[in-house]
Amino acid sequence: MTNYACSETKAFPAAKTFEDFKEVNDERLDEIERRGTSDVLLDEKLERIDAHLNRQDERIRSLALKAARPQLEGGEPRLVGEHGRAFQAYIRRGDAGALGRLEAKALSIESNPDGGYTVTPEVDAMIGARLAQISPIRRIATVRQVSSATFRKPFASTGFAVGWVGEQVARPQTTTPTLNALDFPTLELYAMPAATGALLDDSAVDIERWIADEVETAFAEQEGRAFVVGNGTSQPRGFLTSTIVAEASWSWGRLGYVTSGAAADFVTLNPSDRLVDLVYALRAGYRQNASFVMNRRTQSAVRKFKDTQGQYLWQPPAQPGGVASLMNFPVIEAEDMPDVGADTTPIAFGDFRRGYLVVDRIGTRILRDPYSAKPYILFYTTKRVGGGVQDFNAIKLLKIATT
Incomplete structure (x- = not known):
């Protein structure tokens, strides 16, 4: 029997692990059907396999990030x-x-x-490239660079009047569209890496890479949370802080949702039907490039879902550097998405490239502080970032509720 409690350093092919997961879960479901309850040992075994799948996903993302980083070794220094x-x-x-x-x-x-002082363009570009790899919402959203404090995007709340007319029939004058604007202010994001004097005196140390390495994770964690649940005041506005309404009552400026059918969880019978409802709540033009967004605990729950033919809807990455899929749509893991619980919205589905806008103000700044934490030297690093929903048609939510 495969030992799924083994060290994380031991490699297991994702596809093989998922086959084991399906086998044990099917056995657990058969046990429930026969006896009305599952065997505790089977539950524990399934949890171990599920945890191992999560670790594999994390390793795959880590390897993909390392592969995507610019290669700085060798050759002339970049600075x-x-x-x-x-x-x-x-x-x-x-x-x-x-x-x-x-x-x-x-x-x-x-x-x-x-x-x-503003960092060199090379350092600024490197920080931006790395953020694009490790910040989950930035990776799938539209990213725009601006030089002003606020980016204003106009949109037509009422479209142009159109219609069919005959070749020689008079064309009536069309109505003027109503134009509004969405504002995306940029807010300050900061990190404060520290260095010793000895590190800075060492001419072999690549300062450019050191700065990017130190700030990338701090920046990614802060903005990743803001893009999901940010309040829009001292940070970007997250898409989950938009007003949400039942899909039947949707209007511009709100995000529509479908329900799970149960007050505090997914329904027991055919829970995958609710995911189908979520997918088809999105218009066809948005579904082509859509992704699911959820955290790893929600992903663990939906791994067990099957379609009406008994086929599992979740599939592991098909290749190194890939992502898992659900109903053939990519699954983006964002840890700041809420867990499954009463009145939460643990799953988002949509075309985030069209639905969410990230605004970067050009230029990352560094203030060198050799006084506040002697003998260490602090580097107060700031970057101005904004964000918010730009197309309320493009994102739908699944809410844990009956209505």
Whole structure:
């Protein structure tokens, strides 16, 4: 018998593990059908396999992230040129003279020891590329760079009047559309990595890579939560903080939902039918590029769902670097999605490329602080990011409720 309580370092093919999962779950379901309850040992075995599937998914994502990172070893250092040398001098020794003159010459937004200095374009691009890999909503949303504090996107709340007319029939004047605008302000996201003087004195240390490594996880965790449940005041507005209504009552400015059919969980009989309802609540034009978004605990629950032919709806990644699928749609794991529980919305489904907008203000800034945490040197790193729903047609939710 396969030992699923073994060390995480031992590799198991995802497809083989899922076959074991299906076999044990089928056995558990047969036991429930015969006796009205499942065997405790079978439940424990299924939980071990499920936990192992979760670990495999995590390893796959980690390997994909490492593969996607820019290769910095070998060749010429990336921080070259006048700006690169000035940035090196500031980070390593605190010499801000050359960097300050360069930024003043470029007519940048005022930079000084109080506000910090803009990182080189190479470092800024690297941080953005890594965030795109490890921040789940950013990975599937539209990302737009702006130079202003707020991005305003106009939209037509009423479309142009259209119709059919004959070749020689007079064309009536069409009505003027009503235009509104959605505002996406950028808010400050920060991280504060620390370094020793010895690290900065070591010329072999790649400063560019060190900064990106230190801030990427902190940035990704903060913005990942904000894109899901952010309040829109001191952080981007998450899609789950939008007003939600039953799909039958949907109107622009709200996200529609379908229900699970049970007050605090999925229905016991044919729970997959509710996922079908969720998929088809979305218009056809949005379904083509749609994804499911949920956390790992919800994903563990839906792994057990079958269709009317007894086929499992969840499937493991088909190849290294891939993602799991549910009903042939990608499953994006976002840990900030709520767990299954009364009145929660643990599953989102939609075309997030059209539905959610991430706004990055150009430029990441660093303030070097050698005083606050001696003997360490702190680097207060800030980036301005905004976000919010841009198309309320494109995202639907599954709510745990009866109505």
